[in-house]
Amino acid sequence: MFESAELEHRVDKKDFDAQVPQLRADLLDAQYDVLQAKRFPVIILVNGVDGAGKGETVNLLNSWMDPRHIDTHAFPPPSDEERERPPMWRFWRSLPPKGRVGIMFGNWYTDPIQGRVNGTFKTSELDQRLEEIVRFEKMLTDEGALLIKFWFHLSKNDQKKRLKALSKDPKQSWRVSEQDWWRYEHYDEYREVSEHALRHSSTGNAPWVVVDGFDERYRSLAVGRIVLDAMRRRLARPDSNLRIAAAPFQRPVPGENLLTALDMSKALAKKKYESELAEWQGRLNALCRDERFQGRSLIAVFEGNDAAGKGGTIRRITSALDARQYRIVPIAAPTEEERAQPYLWRFWRQVPRHGRVTIFDRSWYGRVLVERVEGFCGEADWMRAYAEINDFEDQLVRDGAVVAKFWLAISKDEQYRRFKEREDTRFKRFKITDEDWRNREKWDDYEQAVCDMVDRTSTEIAPWTLVPANDKNYARIHLLRTLCEHLERSLKKDPAKSGKKK
């Protein structure tokens, strides 16, 4: 969930200065259009890791837009007036009216997350609060509000650096409190609880936007563009059609993404490959015959670029297993029977029993990849799919399944080379179709879809692994090793405790 936000995106000063004037002008225009239309309020939530620029962002939005039409609210410990009312009362009285922008710096997420990290709340209490929040936000968006939820993220290391830098700077040291350092000490718990909270409260109508807080210029442009885009999209939409998702998915600022950040030069020599292959296949075999596996199952999901080598990799896995133990489920276009059911139905059918392995060669992620890119389903449908998929995997994991998901990535050039090779080799020709060439034309759209998919569905309970696969040897070993390690870790845990309901 935080993978993209740890890429340390940067924007250099020249680029930044060149882009800001137009962005500010556009933001102001949009703000005035919202004000004049008086059709909906804009509610911006500012949450995240300390030192990731939350406060600065609040100031930025106030300086880039007209602050006279912005209500900024921070929420210190409740007043006695507030303590004698339900906890949501203070937020209700701070809601911006239609036409205005409300920035909620600290909000209904703050207490539940903080309380869980402190240990004041149990996970079940956190879940109850989150459930109430989901219902509350559904009401807000059903009432027409534009709700933009920002989560500012920093890696643990970057947080430390940032807090240190701020402390040393006499002009800024006031920004760092003892509480900030306490939270830094508890970074790992905080991250786990936050991921849990984000996963359970990211819905089609009110998704979270995780922003890389590492570089101020990047962060500012990203926030500005996301707010602008969200306002424009909501203005363009009639109030009668609220099913369309509220928040945008456009890459806010061009630059590195999870896929381009992969080191595609990774390779493994043949000899080393062979010895490692034997070792990891042996490990996998042993794990799947382990006594503890009898009450568990393994669900491995393979996605990747066309010609990335999914088939070959899958064969390297299955050759380590007893044929009675596994099934490969290739996913093509749905059958008529499958089209007559909710899209997850055909995957539910294939859920393995305990002690079994199911390998999905493509999967339910088609909904947010090919169906999104090709327009086979509407925006509202793929937007809600992320939460539905997380719910699905959550149920699998709580029932004891180990869910491992792999994206096999090759470069555009390498794909071209492989396509050509397939065309030129008689026995490989069946593997290449016109559709492959057509998909290739939408390379950028797919890349965006993959990054969004990982951002929204890579979770602690069912993580994605992105595998650089220009070199098949490297890809296979990297994947096998990751799979074994994930399986090993999971077998050590009580399945009842690895799901969301602790």
Place this chain on the structure above:
Amino acid sequence: MFESAELEHRVDKKDFDAQVPQLRADLLDAQYDVLQAKRFPVIILVNGVDGAGKGETVNLLNSWMDPRHIDTHAFPPPSDEERERPPMWRFWRSLPPKGRVGIMFGNWYTDPIQGRVNGTFKTSELDQRLEEIVRFEKMLTDEGALLIKFWFHLSKNDQKKRLKALSKDPKQSWRVSEQDWWRYEHYDEYREVSEHALRHSSTGNAPWVVVDGFDERYRSLAVGRIVLDAMRRRLARPDSNLRIAAAPFQRPVPGENLLTALDMSKALAKKKYESELAEWQGRLNALCRDERFQGRSLIAVFEGNDAAGKGGTIRRITSALDARQYRIVPIAAPTEEERAQPYLWRFWRQVPRHGRVTIFDRSWYGRVLVERVEGFCGEADWMRAYAEINDFEDQLVRDGAVVAKFWLAISKDEQYRRFKEREDTRFKRFKITDEDWRNREKWDDYEQAVCDMVDRTSTEIAPWTLVPANDKNYARIHLLRTLCEHLERSLKKDPAKSGKKK
């Protein structure tokens, strides 16, 4: 929530026989249209109290429609195949495809409710299961499914009679198991848990329909008409507009309702009235000065027919209170400021502090009364409002508020008399407007809206009291007494335990 379903509705044989042929023909037609369109599945959930006709209803639907296109599923204890998959797996594999009707006799509600009554689950676990169900059902309806959720109800007394009658009949005694008797013994817990479950899972898109199971003919006609109406409405709706609520609210069979069932002849002689008034006013005063009230608050909601005497009754309450302690909030059309916010906003503003009393002269129920009847908001909006209102009151109660809601009912004739009197009396003339006369023309629509409101929002934590108010003396005393008793009961309870989150 079960009030309407305890009226012991009946349909006589002649009426029944006259109506059935047409209903069956219409049901078959609708079923074939659904089958041909293949646009959506029809999923019918059958739940409720034992002996209330669940099994008979399943058989009935199969005999009134074409059973070749119906999938009926009962869910006995899970098979080993099922036990080794997530709990929802068995339901996924039983979902009907588009075009078909699936009847789920026992379903995803059965285990959670039963488990809570047994004590296997804690309330927090029940809530987690319900939350998952709400997400699952949202997915189903987002995917286009028509979901009809029936809850068959019987009062405790009627259940006992019914189980006894079945046991004595040699042809039917097999219908009654020991488990049925066990559940009868636990009727009260079962009712409480069921109400809780229904309240938390009744959403705009998948509302519960509570059916009075007392009389077989009434029950059959009601179910038939509701299914027919739901299918027709769904067929008429384009798949692209799923925001419209899925289930109908038409009164399925004409007959008694909660309002017509009131005994409007209730009256109280003046002398008796005066002594009782003094007594109950004293009680109320004492309760509001009680030490335990310092951490609580009282929110009293007054709704009723025009000219039913709300104002006079409210004055009898406030004259028992210290003027510094209470506020009366009269609700008229929203101001411009209020219209710029979610509709509940203006009521949140008026939530009292601890130790205080707020009396709402009309309330948030306007959303499902006047706004619904006059078309001031869309169907999808008032349909979701029931759940939003229940959430709101749940928050109030958990924070310590005592929420009491009163509907003052007068007969149509009595209203006419009072309107005329107002017109003829100079100092009362300000109380009557053309709008009052216009509202009167929609008497039946309002009656329907009031019954739906009580069915959907009268809960254990915030019950409705319907007050026959043709005689003002009776109405005032009845209301004051109910209010005092409710307040007294609530003060005995720990507020933290009276809300939904135990």
